[in-house]
Amino acid sequence: MDQEFSSRVLENAVTELSRLPGIGRKTALRLALHLLRREEKDVTALGEALISLRKDICYCRQCHNISEDELCAICASPARDHRTLCVVENVKDVMSIENTGQYNGVYHVLGGLISPMDGIGPDSLEIASLVKRVAAGDIDEVILALSSTMEGDTTNFYIYRRLGDYDIRLTQLARGMSVGNEIEYTDEVTLGRSLLNRVPFGDSFKQ
Amino acid sequence: MDQEFSSRVLENAVTELSRLPGIGRKTALRLALHLLRREEKDVTALGEALISLRKDICYCRQCHNISEDELCAICASPARDHRTLCVVENVKDVMSIENTGQYNGVYHVLGGLISPMDGIGPDSLEIASLVKRVAAGDIDEVILALSSTMEGDTTNFYIYRRLGDYDIRLTQLARGMSVGNEIEYTDEVTLGRSLLNRVPFGDSFKQ
Numbered sequence: 082m083d084q085e086f087s088s089r090v091l092e093n094a095v096t097e098l099s100r101l102p103g104i105g106r107k108t109a110l111r112l113a114l115h116l117l118r119r120e121e122k123d124v125t126a127l128g129e130a131l132i133s134l135r136k137d138i139c140y141c142r143q144c145h146n147i148s149e150d151e152l153c154a155i156c157a158s159p160a161r162d163h164r165t166l167c168v169v170e171n172v173k174d175v176m177s178i179e180n181t182g183q184y185n186g187v188y189h190v191l192g193g194l195i196s197p198m199d200g201i202g203p204d205s206l207e208i209a210s211l212v213k214r215v216a217a218g219d220i221d222e223v224i225l226a227l228s229s230t231m232e233g234d235t236t237n238f239y240i241y242r243r244l245g246d247y248d249i250r251l252t253q254l255a256r257g258m259s260v261g262n263e264i265e266y267t268d269e270v271t272l273g274r275s276l277l278n279r280v281p282f283g284d285s286f287k288q
Numbered sequence: 289m290d291q292e293f294s295s296r297v298l299e300n301a302v303t304e305l306s307r308l309p310g311i312g313r314k315t316a317l318r319l320a321l322h323l324l325r326r327e328e329k330d331v332t333a334l335g336e337a338l339i340s341l342r343k344d345i346c347y348c349r350q351c352h353n354i355s356e357d358e359l360c361a362i363c364a365s366p367a368r369d370h371r372t373l374c375v376v377e378n379v380k381d382v383m384s385i386e387n388t389g390q391y392n393g394v395y396h397v398l399g400g401l402i403s404p405m406d407g408i409g410p411d412s413l414e415i416a417s418l419v420k421r422v423a424a425g426d427i428d429e430v431i432l433a434l435s436s437t438m439e440g441d442t443t444n445f446y447i448y449r450r451l452g453d454y455d456i457r458l459t460q461l462a463r464g465m466s467v468g469n470e471i472e473y474t475d476e477v478t479l480g481r482s483l484l485n486r487v488p489f490g491d492s493f494k495q
Binding site: 086087088089090091093094096097098100101102103108110111112113114115116117119121123124125126127128129130131132133134135136137138146147148149153154155171172173175176179 | 293294295296297298300301303304305307308309310315317318319320321322323324326328330331332333334335336337338339340341342343344345353354355356360361362378379380382383386
């Protein structure tokens with residue numbers, strides 16, 4: 082026999098599971114044996130949820146966030162401020178910002194950051210479509226909400242250069258001490274930024 | 289909205305994935321976002337493999353190993369020695385022993401070990417069916433291949449008591465130094481057993 086397990090069905094399930102990131106054959110076998118002990122309807126629910134995930138989710142044609150329709154729930158909502166645009170790296174960052182409950186504008190998902198080392202240039206990302214949205218003239222403010230890394234800064238600067246000619250407010254996330262952090266344990270660069278970008282006392286209580 | 293994500297389909301997939309052992313909501317989300325980037329046919333293959341796993345695999349009515357038919361491939365094989373029976377804790381142990389390539393008999397899967405602390409008594413395990421197989425008189429040797437733990441020893445002793453009246457050879461796995469281990473790093477109990485159970489020099493070259 083050319084297979085490791087006596088059962089072809091088990092072999093198949095283990096092979097498919099071990100294609101997931103961070104799951105090797107040992108973990109895949111453990112998961113498969115666990116599933117064998119579960120109710121049939123539970124396992125069917127899992128399998129169908131995964132198939133539906135890939136089949137029923139597409140990307141919003143406007144902001145490139147994941148969506149079940151051509152336009153995502155955020156882009157389609159009349160309750161959101163469509164003149165404020167938040168630029169993020171990926172779908173997870175949309176979730177993180179939504180979870181703060183502090184943002185009511187719309188998004189633009191780049192699908193990555195410029196990283197010449199990894200062969201990711203501006204053309205691999207949704208930057209042209211961002212420029213197009215801004216050029217359409219319906220945007221007042223673009224908020225750059227990218228990671229504070231070299232790739233994030235490079236992408237910020239590239240977008241800044243591309244959007245420089247348009248009459249919009251271009252802002253970026255504040256850098257500073259984490260809430261709940263002690264000064265003693267804050268690194269110097271962050272502490273320096275916190276000082277430079279200091280705000281009037283009481284501003285954060287206002288809203 | 290009562291859900292964490294904007295998409296109900298994503299929410300559903302994450303919830304189902306996070307029911308797997310060792311996978312929390314964060315890992316489940318990472319896996320789901322990974323699947324979204326994969327080809328649709330790959331994700332469908334994974335989903336269908338899991339559904340088929342639970343639906344098409346049953347347990348061998350004779351040895352209780354996993355099987356796609358009423359009788360597993362090992363029990364059904366005329367090439368195996370059906371007079372030698374190896375008693376193991378679970379399906380994984382059958383795989384481990386099969387992978388050694390050193391065993392040509394058949395198996396009996398108990399489905400666990402006696403563990404009063406966890407409420408597992410002899411009646412929760414496939415011990416009655418083991419006694420029945422032996423009582424049928426077609427078995428020459430029963431090999432106890434259980435873990436070298438308190439639960440394993442308890443189960444070994446219980447089976448020894450139950451099978452004591454039958455005319456069979458009852459053996460257990462040899463305890464001793466691991467192959468490749470140094471004497472210096474072998475614990476005293478194991479080293480003591482290795483001494484007690486010493487074998488004529490050259491025996492291991494024979495086969």
